[in-house]
């Protein structure tokens with residue numbers, strides 16, 4: 001039997017995208033972050049101006065109802081985003097021999113790859129991963145793993161490294177602001193969570209989804225939840241990202257809005273919040289005509305951080321902890337290894353740490 005795409009890419013029938021796209025009324029919540037451009041985030045006990053309190057309330061509702069939202073007026077200069085998108089498009093357009101110069105493998109965990117599998121099905125995509133700080137956030141200095149987390153930069157386009165690094169610095173600033181807003185939504189001091197990010201293991205990815213001859217059989221990125229704290233995603237003007245709506249389990253398309261970001265809370269926020277917030281499942285559909293690029297920034301704590309429900313939110317009588325503690329570095333490594341070998345069962349997930357009710 002002849003396949004239009006190789007069998008490795010073909011999704012089981014129940015996971016193939018439906019031909020019609022559901023769009024929520026207004027889509028995922030859209031939050032205007034402009035109050036952050038005018039007022040500092042109130043620290044311990046400080047009263048917030050009404051515009052800030054209203055924004056915090058919107059973030060709270062979005063995290064609770066969707067786990068996803070879009071933001072505008074976020075303070076990241078648009079030219080930084082334009083530059084990294086252009087650098088990504090320039091890089092992925094290079095001949096394969098050139099891209100393979102910076103290919104990832106077991107000893108070099110950052111760089112280019114076109115063979116990633118999610119839930120054991122190959123994704124119709126190419127990626128480039130990099131970090132923007134010392135690899136100590138990922139592994140003990142001096143170990144093989146530490147060296148495996150060194151960046152590999154391509155020679156072309158010439159502006160690639162600078163565009164990536166400059167953008168990452170700005171995205172990192174936005175990530176801390178979002179982290180502080182999330183702390184406020186949980187009734188905690190704004191900087192309560194910042195300490196987990198000394199030696200952070202955040203990384204950035206450039207995603208490229210080429211046109212696909214069989215978009216009804218394959219996915220650009222299979223359904224998954226982001227494992228870290230939060231993701232700041234820039235998408236170009238080609239749609240494809242679907243979010244699973246918490247209320248009814250429907251896949252909802254996220255329409256691209258120029259100069260906006262899609263934000264989602266990851267598994268760690270789900271555990272910290274003791275399930276007040278949920279890390280939503282999402283996936284990427286492809287199409288037969290246009291390539292799509294996206295740029296996620298994965299905001300993650302240091303590898304040695306122990307993840308567990310925040311003690312301020314736990315009361316052993318009325319709201320006991322729903323998760324056992326786990327080590328972030330171990331969790332992350334197990335996830336990353338599953339891109340190379342195919343485990344028989346499901347990849348590591350936070351429900352494996354859930355306590356019996």
Ligand SMILES: O=C(O)CCC(=O)C(=O)O
Pocket residue numbers: 205207221226233235240241282283284293294296
């Ligand atoms: O490309 C997208 O829109 C989403 C990418 C994503 O979910 C991921 O890389 O984890």
Ligand SMILES: [Fe+2]
Pocket residue numbers: 224225226282
């Ligand atoms: Fe994701």
